[in-house]
């Protein structure tokens with residue numbers, strides 16, 4: 001009973017905190033975003049989902065073959081959630097920064113929602129001032145320059161329109177919008193992207209996020225679930241976290257990008273501290289929590305998933321999902337039959353609290 005009351009009050013907190021999206025099309029009909037938030041809230045009581053970036057396009061030993069999936073070929077099920085990246089849409093490119101045609105991204109995103117899955121989009125836009133990549137950090141005035149009053153503002157609004165135009169095409173057959181988790185301006189506490197910590201003041205970063213939210217929400221008011229994810233920090237103080245937090249009124253899902261790049265000990269200590277801090281923040285503020293990117297590059301440690309990663313994510317308060325990054329040949333992070341972690345991942349899959357597509361359909 002206590003549990004039921006807790007869940008009921010959490011659901012209410014979630015509804016209240018996502019006030020804007022709780023607005024209904026009619027008295028009874030939740031918006032697609034609100035329905036997805038409620039679905040995510042219900043699912044996290046059951047367990048947490050496996051998500052994978054670019055799952056349908058390529059894997060550890062193959063590329064651009066339709067109908068394949070490293071996840072499916074290992075465990076006989078698709079990821080519950082699939083991630084795709086919009087980098088390049090702002091340039092009018094036909095393919096994204098990782099050479100995936102946008103037409104194919106649209107097709108797979110729609111297919112995944114139609115079969116009961118959930119989709120999330122990230123965005124690694126080019127540098128609007130220098131024309132370089134998202135990783136071009138040679139100019140620390142970029143964010144300032146694209147905000148209202150800045151030289152590149154109009155141009156950047158055009159970029160947001162390009163993102164919006166693409167997201168608008170993710171629809172059901174009747175033309176109504178599908179729910180989408182959108183996660184722009186990620187890893188902002190590092191300084192490897194042009195919107196990073198040393199490249200913008202806290203106020204500039206927050207203004208960038210809010211401008212993005214306002215502009216896209218004007219055109220897509222009902223179907224976007226907004227996610228914001230810093231990178232693994234290893235410690236968070238409320239003050240440090242809040243200094244760049246875009247705001248509870250516009251964010252629905254608190255994420256963290258959590259890779260093991262260094263030693264296992266460092267990863268476990270830092271990631272545990274972070275997921276506890278962030279998921280507690282999410283809980284107290286009526287938000288969802290997920291590990292929005294993760295993995296250990298090229299899976300060198302055979303039991304990494306169940307021995308190292310699982311205990312970390314299970315320290316979090318009701319995590320929704322974890323999303324290993326793409327399986328791009330010699331640069332891969334997710335599950336696959338072709339890597340050393342294959343058997344261990346099958347054990348992870350078999351746990352009652354890990355959810356794949358069939359568990360959420």
Ligand code: BMA
Nearest residue numbers: 085087097098124325326328
């Ligand atoms: C990074 C790397 C890049 C890629 C980018 C966007 O983490 O995988 O190779 O271009 O993500 O997917």
